Amino acid sequence: MIIGAGQAGAQAVDTLRREGYTGRLVLVGAETELPYQRPPLSKKYLAGELAEERLWFRHRAFYEEHHTELRLGVRATQLDTASRRVLLEDGVAIAYDRLLLCLGASSRRLTCPGADLAGVHYLRDLGDAERLRAEIRPGAKLVIVGGGYIGLETAATCRHLGCEVTVLEMGDRLMARVVAPSVSKYFAEQHAAHGIRVICDARVAALEGDTRVRRVRCADGSVHDADFVVVGIGALATSALAQTAGLACDNGIVVDEFCRTSDAAVFAAGDCTNHPSPHYGRRVRLESVDNAFEQAKTAAQNLLGRGVIHDRIPWFWSDQLDNKLLIVGLSQGHDRIVLRGEPASRSFSVCYLADRELLAVEAINHSKDYMAARKLIAERVKMNLDKLADPSVALKEAV
């Protein structure tokens, strides 16, 4: 039985059947739609360039052919690991031999006064995207709270559709948690050049309005008029079901390298997990398509007793305006940052190293460095610093 029908849940179905599992397979999902891709929700889908069915990982026939019972639009409300039963909100109880939790993550909520006014949006699922899309029209004033991936991708899409967009970031630069200062600066300039107002060090004090939100008030007294607001201030692992059941949780459901939780019959995969990264030698929780996909694959194999270790170099991407940001690796613990190329050229990369070993690369419109870095990081290659700083030397040759 799999709870959670997102990227990880859908992938687990695929892997379980490919690996020869022939027993009963139930996939439970809180949303009514077939499992679908979330990344386009802030990009092409929001822009109206992609029909809903093009978001689906698989068509309905796939689940039928693979004898998968889909229970969509129903939440799992209780997990009893002693009797190995899951209670669904429609009152149905399902017994399992093995359980895989792919619960995902949910949007962190704004808690200031007015946060629950109509016209305040989050962007996590198709329903969110539909509601947001209904607000978008040329000339509409959009205030975005949070200058991270979701906020900036939404800003870019809504600007493209003619909205007047202001981005309020609490920190002193954009995407501070995930990119280098030079990359933040580049993207701030790109957004500004497209007519998006980017304001950093902005602390939102209140959302104000009447029947719906009309403006956003900041702690410094500044006021920003808004026809609608999008909040993108991070996500929290969805782990209440696991926590209530007594499974070990700590910023996500704690799993080992085999994707096992603290209960031998329960596994977990995707954004909801706090898992070891053997490569980086520490525990991580990742919000990433690649991790959801690969961890679910590994978990599915291990549900069948294969004993496979989940050890990936994580990667991420973001499309903003006409820029593609590609990130591979985790930069924490670096002792050096090397810039390759000039931001003004619109194609450059930032390399993070520890003792000359490449930890992570942020590549802006530079797929060559990104792809080369995936191998160099995995193989723990020691880099040549002089060659590395010379963008005319290919990254894979800078060793």
Add this chain to the structure above:
Amino acid sequence: MPRIVFVEPSGEIWEVEAPIGISVMEAAKRRGVAGVVAQCGGACACATCHVYVDAAWLAKLPPPEDMEQGMLESAWEPRSNSRLSCQITVTAKLDGLRLTVPERQG
């Protein structure tokens, strides 16, 4: 509707009906062609929908853009006829397009 042929490393051959306007990668995924992984869903960010284009068809495809070319350089065993299937849009002219799936993706 155009038909696209995928040859899997196992030798299994798929003839997939592909609506005009979607990507060749999407056509493969819909039918469950195993070797086309396409983790990123067509964003040109992962190089896991890599295919080899049959020689007869190579010149009939619009050439890859820089982003795709850069991805392909470090894909698994790239060849001169390598492409990312997410970057090829199905058109009427591609009816019969024949692609071979590499043994691995990434």
